[in-house]
Amino acid sequence: MTVDVSTARHPFLDGKPKRMLIDGKWLEAASGKTFETINPSTGEVLARVAEGDSEDIDRAVEAARRAFNGPWSKVKPFERQNLLLKLADLVDKHFEELASLDTLDMGAPISRTKGSRLRAVGMLRYYAGQATAIHGETIENSLPGDYVSYTLKEPVGVVGAIIPWNGPLTATIWKIGPALATGCTVVLKPAEEAPLTPLRLAELCLEAGVPPGVVNVVTGYGETAGAALSSHMDVDKVAFTGSHITGQKIIQASAGNLKRVSLELGGKSPDVVFADADLDAAVPGASMAVFANSGQICSAGTRLFVERRIYEEFTSRVADFSKTLRVGNSSNPDTQIGPLVSPEQLERVTGYLAIGRQEGARPLSGGARLTDGDMANGYFVPPTVFADVRDDMRIAQEEIFGPVISAIPFDDIEEVIARANATTFGLGSGLWTRDVTKAHKLAKGIRAGSVWINCYQAMDPAVPFGGYKMSGYGRESGKQHVEEYLNVKAVWIKTG
Ligand code: NAP
Ligand code: MG
Numbered sequence: 486m487t488v489d490v491s492t493a494r495h496p497f498l499d500g501k502p503k504r505m506l507i508d509g510k511w512l513e514a515a516s517g518k519t520f521e522t523i524n525p526s527t528g529e530v531l532a533r534v535a536e537g538d539s540e541d542i543d544r545a546v547e548a549a550r551r552a553f554n555g556p557w558s559k560v561k562p563f564e565r566q567n568l569l570l571k572l573a574d575l576v577d578k579h580f581e582e583l584a585s586l587d588t589l590d591m592g593a594p595i596s597r598t599k600g601s602r603l604r605a606v607g608m609l610r611y612y613a614g615q616a617t618a619i620h621g622e623t624i625e626n627s628l629p630g631d632y633v634s635y636t637l638k639e640p641v642g643v644v645g646a647i648i649p650w651n652g653p654l655t656a657t658i659w660k661i662g663p664a665l666a667t668g669c670t671v672v673l674k675p676a677e678e679a680p681l682t683p684l685r686l687a688e689l690c691l692e693a694g695v696p697p698g699v700v701n702v703v704t705g706y707g708e709t710a711g712a713a714l715s716s717h718m719d720v721d722k723v724a725f726t727g728s729h730i731t732g733q734k735i736i737q738a739s740a741g742n743l744k745r746v747s748l749e750l751g752g753k754s755p756d757v758v759f760a761d762a763d764l765d766a767a768v769p770g771a772s773m774a775v776f777a778n779s780g781q782i783c784s785a786g787t788r789l790f791v792e793r794r795i796y797e798e799f800t801s802r803v804a805d806f807s808k809t810l811r812v813g814n815s816s817n818p819d820t821q822i823g824p825l826v827s828p829e830q831l832e833r834v835t836g837y838l839a840i841g842r843q844e845g846a847r848p849l850s851g852g853a854r855l856t857d858g859d860m861a862n863g864y865f866v867p868p869t870v871f872a873d874v875r876d877d878m879r880i881a882q883e884e885i886f887g888p889v890i891s892a893i894p895f896d897d898i899e900e901v902i903a904r905a906n907a908t909t910f911g912l913g914s915g916l917w918t919r920d921v922t923k924a925h926k927l928a929k930g931i932r933a934g935s936v937w938i939n940c941y942q943a944m945d946p947a948v949p950f951g952g953y954k955m956s957g958y959g960r961e962s963g964k965q966h967v968e969e970y971l972n973v974k975a976v977w978i979k980t981g
Contacts, residue, residue, distance in 0.1 A: 508548035509697025539713035552698030569613035611946035612662035631981030642721030747959025752912030756786030774941035784913030804849035807868035834887030911953030
């Protein structure tokens, strides 16, 4: 189906308040309350959404537990694989609609969200493959006498999944996919800023035949619904993606029943450009490593280290490139840079623009909110390049989560490794060079979960992604991700 996103006449936006999915039924919040979700390009209200809180979380966790202990525990790997493949086909079939819902609700340009088809569908197909690849091991032991020892892999149980707003479709799939593959059940709490795509995806789960209670979606606020989910005594694991500050609260909330926690948090990732790099590739590469999705990507390469002898030339080329990017309403197919997600994010990012200037950084492009023409009611910040940034400035240390590059000169490789690591975070990192020795040295030396060489932000469902240090722990994608949703049980048999 081709969906017209230039108007907000999206088939999912029928004017009715959106309900939550609990136990296979679409329900209002127990309190009857709702909240608004808006289009950040225009400030218009897209829909009212059920405002779930602890009572709704209780209902959803009960349903998830019943499903986990009951029929879902008997479902064989082939059947779980089939469900995931059916869901993949449905996501493929309805992809335009899902992509445009992401665009309307969180503001990523339609050119970007439409480009995520392979990723979204591919993730589900990858997890479908993993559903039939789960196995324990037979392990030789050295006990005197005759014993056989082997391991079983079992689903951890009820998973509470809490996601941010910066990529609702793929973030939802990243939580639901491994849960279905392993035989867990899930209660998902989407971000308040972008709850619509997760709700539409939940409809597709039902259409694919996912049984009642296996996937539940409780929309609402973090401080209420999210907190209730992360502290719930009958949730076995919380899979969280978001800021490190909320991540710390999740760990505290997990203490009551010592539930398992995996955390995909933020970053202040270094991107290092050596003078010997292919600069024609590095200019757009290092620029879009930050400006894509208006900088609202956890692993964005926001600390741009540039070798001193090309520093002036390179930073001015990046600034020139940034000025060519078309900023505007994200439903316009020509738009390359959409708005920030919310007035709060706008305030946060423009606050950092002021801080950068106060700290003595030199703006080469962007630097102030855009309000021209029909951007007046949206939350637009243009791509911004700050030069003459020092490591100790706040714009070099704190995650801005906006389209802001902090460009920093460096002189040699040992120095840049140490400075790249001088951050509390460790999520992404990049480097641009033609010298394989330098490339390998940095790949080993940088303390981060991903290193991109002569590229940035490459992702695949089979390749693990996650953080070092305060960027969190646990991995998403890859075999490691599936293990996060499994317990290992050792079985001993005395055969003598
Ligand atoms: P956030 O404020 O931490 O919110 C993330 C989620 O947690 C939202 O659903 C939020 O609900 C919920 N939440 C808030 N307070 C909570 C609490 N006390 N207990 C339980 N849940 C709570 O982060 P954000 O501002 O939405 O997202 C931006 C951050 O996410 C950035 O730091 C970014 O780097 C990080 N991120 C990381 C990755 C990754 O894979 N590593 C990916 C994307 C984003 P509400 O929406 O209702 O507040
Ligand atoms: Mg919205």
